[in-house]
Amino acid sequence: MRAQHKPLRHFLSIEQLDQATLSHLFEITDTMIDSDMRTIKKIPLLQGTTVTSLFFEPSTRTRTSFEIAAKRLSADYLNLSIENSSASKGESILDTLYNLQAMQTDVFVIRHSVSGMVEHLSQYVAPHVHLINAGDGSHAHPTQALLDMYTIRHHKKSFPGLKVAIIGDVIHSRVAKSQIQALKLLGVQDIRAIGPTSLLPDHLDAQGVTVHHHLQEGLKDVDVVITLRLQRERFANPAVPTAEMYFRDYGLTTAALAHAKPDAIVMHPGPMNRGVEIVSEVADGPQSVILQQVTFxxxxxxxxxxxxxxxxxxxxTNYF
Amino acid sequence: MRAQHKPLRHFLSIEQLDQATLSHLFEITDTMIDSDMRTIKKIPLLQGTTVTSLFFEPSTRTRTSFEIAAKRLSADYLNLSIENSSASKGESILDTLYNLQAMQTDVFVIRHSVSGMVEHLSQYVAPHVHLINAGDGSHAHPTQALLDMYTIRHHKKSFPGLKVAIIGDVIHSRVAKSQIQALKLLGVQDIRAIGPTSLLPDHLDAQGVTVHHHLQEGLKDVDVVITLRLQRERFANPAVPTAEMYFRDYGLTTAALAHAKPDAIVMHPGPMNRGVEIVSEVADGPQSVILQQVTFxxxxxxxxxxxxxxxxxxxxTNYF
Amino acid sequence: MRAQHKPLRHFLSIEQLDQATLSHLFEITDTMIDSDMRTIKKIPLLQGTTVTSLFFEPSTRTRTSFEIAAKRLSADYLNLSIENSSASKGESILDTLYNLQAMQTDVFVIRHSVSGMVEHLSQYVAPHVHLINAGDGSHAHPTQALLDMYTIRHHKKSFPGLKVAIIGDVIHSRVAKSQIQALKLLGVQDIRAIGPTSLLPDHLDAQGVTVHHHLQEGLKDVDVVITLRLQRERFANPAVPTAEMYFRDYGLTTAALAHAKPDAIVMHPGPMNRGVEIVSEVADGPQSVILQQVTFxxxxxxxxxxxxxxxxxxxxTNYF
Structure with missing residues (x-):
């Protein structure tokens, strides 16, 4: 049955989605995966389409994921290294975008350190061009949240009734912000943020997220445990605990995980700091779905x- | 009807072309564009062919344009970053070229800071190999001139009788040199170079180019206005005016453009310094064909x- | 006729091969080359397969060769620049590998400065994943040795009875180590290492390799002359002769080559230091098969x- 939602032109944030669109994207994702749920198909759906990645921040994981995705769809893929680009000759981002648009780019995948930059750019591109936000500042990382939700859906089937804990640097994390929006949209009512005060934003409760400063307490009976990467640069802030202290209080160990439901899944957006936010025993353990997140x-x-x-x-079409 | 010219093996400069070859290249270009004149076709003409770009100077615009062009022709495209290459292990350019030739490269796209380098290399490559000059020193940038001429032809239909003004740093510009050769080959008799003495080469008049030091005077009644990029490094030369002075005297404003014909087109090879050689009102205005240059x-x-x-x-073939 | 050997899962070193597998790889290589022996075919054998190169050391030649090879087989090819990667965010090599494996990489091409690293990694990858050693420390470079043997076989038809001289920096050369193993496996009994004591490892004679400190003596009546690249960083060691001294004693000149058989072939793994280990007259002369090595x-x-x-x-299949 066909959803009655208005099709999106850009993919900028989870906020712009409704529940029907989200479900619909899950269904399309289903068709991209073979029945073994481990292999991604190769299909000629975007043949003749040009996808250009514009990453103003370094990235391997996300950029590579989009590159493989574009090639699996048989698109032409262009990877622009901004360091070596006209940007260094003083050209504005908008002029760079206009030029690549004039060079027949259909889809731009953009990462930028400024929150809201991709939405800003979306006001200027031609009608046939589509932008995907691959992470903007501390604002949003909607495709990461989408793949995380898809992973949860794969293991837990439905969302209402789930208890989900997010551990760590929520305040700086565009991933966490997009995850919370997606979880709420999907009807999850028990969302918990676990971490020291210095790493949690104010007003989380106003967003319907419960704050926990004790890991074991926060993990009690949850279905899904999401650990966040603790950026090393955070330790420069004296209010943030050292890596050792952080690990002692919030590191996800087998003992801590035992407080969650026995069938709880463990997620991490990567790259992991093993021994800081998570131990290898858990990261590589039977409850971890971390590498499945990557495939999905x-x-x-x-x-x-x-x-x-x-x-x-x-x-x-028969590709779906 | 088939042109009676001798086919070229390399594309090194406009000087090596005759008028029939130029017309012929325009006709092939026509066939690469869909009837809407905005979309480039994807065709399997160079399937199995390997195109390698060897850029010894940084470039985004030109390199990307060639990459998209090669992929639209279904060629295998190899982009060599010379910074990370064997060149850094002391191998000569010629040995690098010989090796890539032995690796089945059919077409090399080469940019180098030394004038004449691509022509020099062309004497050493194997008979089946083709070189394209993507810019050598201050000597030539023939594909840029060719796309500029194609853009002029698209708007003005024929060349004799046209008045064309080139504004700015002609002395250092390989683009301007190739443009002047192409315009003359196409029969344009009124070619004007506008700029301060320090940015114009001697003997332009001997080449049939009129020199103007006043912008408004030089733009009078022209059909085509080409502004050149003013490289920031030029300002180190005390004979060159500052960016502010340059803008006051030679910046292309709406008021200055009013001296040209009402249907004059405005061109720029990019990337633009907005507020130095051109104002946004003109760059983004109705007479600008700057982004169309990129598509063409x-x-x-x-x-x-x-x-x-x-x-x-x-x-x-049916691809054309 | 089908060989009775156990198929290899990874390609880590020449040591893991038996003679039947080596012959078998030569036969497959034959089918990749057109009958003119100069052109490589384009075939759809690895369509849908993803080949990822992970180079932790800079390389143009080998990386490019693998890239072209993968594309000629119609694989999707992913080139990871490790400098800009998650490795810089503190992720371990193994986590990088696991992630790319979860992203559907089928074949990894890995170069690393640590001897034995690729074999080490091979213990951890998923059953469907294949690793190719593209050079590890001073340990092995098996695809280089394989292409060298293929080149010798092309010119000399069979191996037993051949006399092969390897000149230069054998002690640091992963290429030389793999070549010696391959030559022995193929039945070559007269293998000679020529160079100053400081550049030859101990115990070469225990491996069946004759040591020569005089170039002309070592080259006497050989069928194959392999010169090695002399890394510039070696000259920092006071025990190593200067470039000038090295050239005088071990530089491959026309006069020196005259001591080999008249139909001896000259090989070099590249990139060459012309005027140090080899003169241009020989490198570009009729006995040189250096560029053919690149094609093969x-x-x-x-x-x-x-x-x-x-x-x-x-x-x-009909592709072979």
Whole structure:
């Protein structure tokens, strides 16, 4: 059955989505994965389409995931290293974008250190061009949240009734912000943020998120445990505990995980600091779905690109 | 009808072209563009061909344009970053070239800071190999000139009788040198160079180019206005005016442009210094064809590659 | 006729090969080359397969050769620049590998400065993943040795009875170590290492390699002359002769080469220091097969990738 939602032109944040669109994206993602749930298909859906990645911040994981996704859809993929680019000749971001648009780019995948930058740029591009936010400042990382939700859905089937804990540097994390929005949109009512005061934003409770400063307490009976990467540069702030102290209080160990439900899944957006926010025993253990997130990430990004390019009905063609 | 010219093996400069070859390249370019004149086709003409770009100077715009062009022709495209290459292990350019030739490169796209370098290299490559000059020192940038001429032809239909003004740093500009050669070859008799003495070469008049030191006077009644990028490093020369002074005297404003014909087109090879050589009102205004140059650049480079690889008859196959 | 050997999962060193596998790889390589022996075919054998190169040391030649080989087999090719990667965010090599594996990489091409690193990593990857050693420390460079043997076989037809001289920095050379293993496996009994004491390892004679400190003496009547690159950083060691002294004693000149058989072939793994280990007259002369090594390198790497992916019978499909 066809959803009655208005199709999106850009993929900027979880906030712009409604529940029907989210479900619909899950269904398209399903079709990108083979029945073994481990292999991503290769399909000619975006043949002749040019996807350009514009990363103004370094990234391997996300950029590579989009590159593989674009190639699996048979698109032409262009990777712009901004360090060596016209940007260094003083050209504005907007002029760079206009030029690549004039060079037939259909989809831009953009990461930038300034919050709101991708939405800002979206006001200026031509009608046939689609932007995907691959992370802007501390604002949003919607494809990461989408792949995380897809992973939860794969293991837990439905969202209402779930208890989800997010541990760590929520205040600086665009991933956490997008995850919280997505969880709420999907009807999760018990969302918990666990960490020291210095790493949690104010007003989380006003957003319906319960704050916990004790790890074991926060993990009690949860279905999903999401640990966040603790950026090393945070330790420069004297209010933030040292890596050792952080690990002692918030490091996800087997003992701590025992407070969650026995079938709780463990997630991490990567790259991991083993021994800081998570121990290897858990990261590589039976409850970890961390590498599955990576595999589903490709299928999710394929789905977003296909959707934006107008292939938005799961039963439209035999590729789905 | 088939042109009676001798086919070129390399694309080194405008000087090596005759008028028939130029017309012929325009015709091939036409076939690379869809009837809407905004979309570049994807065709399998160079399937199995390897195109390698060797840029010894940084570039985004030109390199990316060639990359998209090669991929639109279904070639395998190899982008060599010379900074990380064997060049840093002391290998000579020629040995690098010989090796890539032995690795089945068919077409090399080369940019180098030394004038004449690409022509020099062309004496050493194997008979089946084709070189394209993507800019050598201050000598030539023939594919840029070709796309510029194609853009002029698109808007003005024929060349004789046109008045064309080139504003700015002509003395250091390989673009301007190639443009002047192309305009003369196409029969343009009124070519004007506008700028301060320090940025114009001697003997322009001997080449049939009129020199103007006053912008408004030089723009009077022209059909085509080409502004050049003013490299920031030029300002180190005390004979060159500051950016502010340059803008006051030679910046292309709406008021200055009013001296040209009402249907004059405005061109710039990019990247632009807005507020130095051109104001945004003109760069983004109705007379600007700057982004169209970028789109036509891809089609032009596809045409040059196809032509060199022997697909040199506009009606040869159904791809044209 | 089908060889009775156990198929390899990874390509880590020449030591793991038996003679039948080596012959078999030569036969697959034969099928990758057109009958003119100069052109590499383009075939859809690895369509849908993802090949990822992970180079922790700079390289143009080898990385490019693998890239072209992968694309000639129609694989999706991913080139990871480790400098800009998650490695810089403190992620371990193994986590990087696990992530790329979760992103559907089938074949990894790995170069690392630590001897034994690729074999070490091979213990951790998933069953469907294949690793190719593209050079580890001073330990091994098996695809280089394989292409070298293929080149010798092409010119000399069979190996027993051949006399082969390797000149230069054998002690630091992973290429030389892999070559010696391959030559012995193929039945070559007269292998000679020529160079100053400071550049030759101990116990070469225990490996069946004759040591020579005089170039002319060592080259006497040989069928194959392999010169090695002399890394500039070696000259920092006071025991190593200067470039001038090295050239005088071990530089391969026309006069020195005259001591070899008249039909001896000259090889070099590249990149060459002309005027140090070899003169241009020899490097570019009629006995040189240096650039043919480069061409055969692509075919050899195609063969290795195809073999590892299970296309291991030369008569299996019509692509062979």
């Amino acid at each position: 990430g490709i299928a999710t990004r394929m789905a977003v690109m296909a959707y934006l390019m107008g292939h938005n009905h799961a039963n439209e | 650049g891809i089609a032009t480079r596809m045409a040059v590659m196809a032509y060199l690889m022997g697909h040199n008859h506009a009606n040869e | 390198g692509i075919a050899t790497r195609m063969a290795v990738m195809a073999y590892l992916m299970g296309h291991n019978h030369a008569n299996e």
